Amino acid sequence: MPLFAYVAQNPDGKKIKGTIFSESEEVAKQTLYKQKIVVNKIQPAKKKVHFWQKSFGGVSYKEKLIFLKYLSTILKAGLTIKRALELLKTQIKNSYFAKIIAEIHESIENGQSFNDSLRKYPKIFSEIFVNLIEVGEASGRLPETIEYLEEILTRDNLFRKKIRGAMIYPIVIFVLIIVVSIGLIRFIVPKITAIFVTFKVELPITTRILIQAEAFLKSYWWLLIGATAALITSYYFLLKVRSTRKMLHRLLLKLPVLGTLTKQIQITQLTRITASLLISGITLVNSLQINANVIKNLVYRDYIKKADLYLHSGGEFSSYLEQRPDLFPDLETQLIKLGENTGSLANTLNVIADLNEEEVNEKIKIISGLIGPLMLIVMAALVGGIAISIITPIYQLPNLIQSR
Incomplete structure (x- = not known):
């Protein structure tokens, strides 16, 4: 469906x-007139889609949540999915997302189901998203399913934000340390050095190291930038190699504090999503296969992917997890076994997710509380060391001159 740009007057x-988006200029004018908007000028237009939007999806969690909220509300009001999308595609501000919704609307008009239309955009709509929509369409409870999906995404988004927030603060402090240190060495040290060179005195070793560092930065700044860029580029391309990513993920799981935290994050996401899919009517085998495409840690992903063979052969989910106690603690596997035996697996998985999420939140608070002061101490020590290396020779200058 074509896109039209208009200049008009509001009520x-x-x-x-x-x-x-409209079938023609006349239909567009009529649609706007119904909204009490008087059109002065209207013409065909193309929405600009930025490169970053094409490359990285360009649709945030927040935008998807707003889309789901409005879609659920419109469907509950009794409108069809086709009509709901027709209304929403004109209201979405993100040009890339609006274009996608318009294309989905067109697919539905051509006879495709809503979930099949969503499957064309895997970067925007995850497999969990699409499968829950499929269940909602099949059961005739699409508005309720969309509302439930919104709750899942909201909770997942909050969980991700807490993890990202805990990571950002130390990175900012680390970058600040580097910038301040380079600034002191590059711009302050040369001015002080000129005084010492004039008197030709023997300087303390810390000051001499500082002077050499300044000389290196002055002469080989391009090498430093090049090496940093090369390291970042190499790391980026190495992460594209699956075997390298898996090796790093395995290493992360073995680290003292971060390893335990990573395991709990993976278990939280695995149990939460599996519980949601089971509640929606998707079988355990299919739920795990969907989950395997969502889990980020490749060690967990590869193990969960193999679960279908074990389950199809008559094995229990808890027994399969017990084979990897390094990934799934005994408490979790025993609770899952209890859930299987009592027929309340979905509820049990939600309990496990709640327990682990609570522990993750507490650990993130503790780690964030410790990392902040530690990074500040490191910054104070580094900047203080540079300052002392500059100030000490100044106070010692009279003695150094007399000893010549």
């Missing part, structure tokens, strides 16, 4: 500009 008489 208050204020000049406005916007875009609208």
Whole structure:
């Protein structure tokens, strides 16, 4: 469906500009007129889609949540999915997302189901997203399913934000340390060095190291930048290699504190998503296969992918997890066994997810509380060391001159 750009007046008489998807200019004018918008000028337009939007999806969690909230509300009001999408595609501000919704609407008009239309955009709509929509369509409870999906995404988004927030603070402090140190060495040290060179005195070793560092930065700054860029580029391309990523993921799981935290994060996501899919009516085998495409840690992903063979052969999920006690603690496997025996696996998985999520949140608080002061101490020690290396020779200068 074509996109039209218009210049118009709103009910208050204020000049406005916007875009609208419509079959023709006349239909677009009529649609806007119903909204009490008087069109002055309308013409075909193409929405600009940025490179970053094409490459990385370009649709945030927040935008997807808003989309789901509005879609659920419109469907509950009794409108069809086709009509709901027709309304939403004109209201979405993200040009890339609006284009996707328009294409989905067109697919549905051509006879495809909503979930099949969503499957065309795996970077935007995850397998969990699509499968839950499919279940909702099949059961005739699409509005309720969308509302449930919104709750899942909201909770997952909050969980991810806490993890990202804990990581950002130390990175910012580390970058600040580097910038301050380079600034002191590059711009302050040369001015002090000029004084010492004039008197030709023997300087303390820390000051001499500082002077050499300044000389290196001055002469080989390009080498430092090049080496940093090469390291970042190499790391980026190495992460593209699956075997390298898996090796790093395995190493991460073995680290003292971060390893335990990573395991709990993976278990939280695995149990939460599996529980949600089971509640929606998807079988355990299919739930795990969907999950395997969502889990980020490749060690966990590869192990969960192999679960279907074990389950198809008559094995229990808990027995399969017991084979890897390094990935799944005994408490979790025993609770899952209890859930299987009592027929309440989905509820048990939700309990496990809640327990692990609570522990993860507590650990993140503790780690964040410790890392902040530690990084500040490191920054103070580094900057203080540079300052002392500069100030000490100044105070010692009279003695150094006399000893010549």
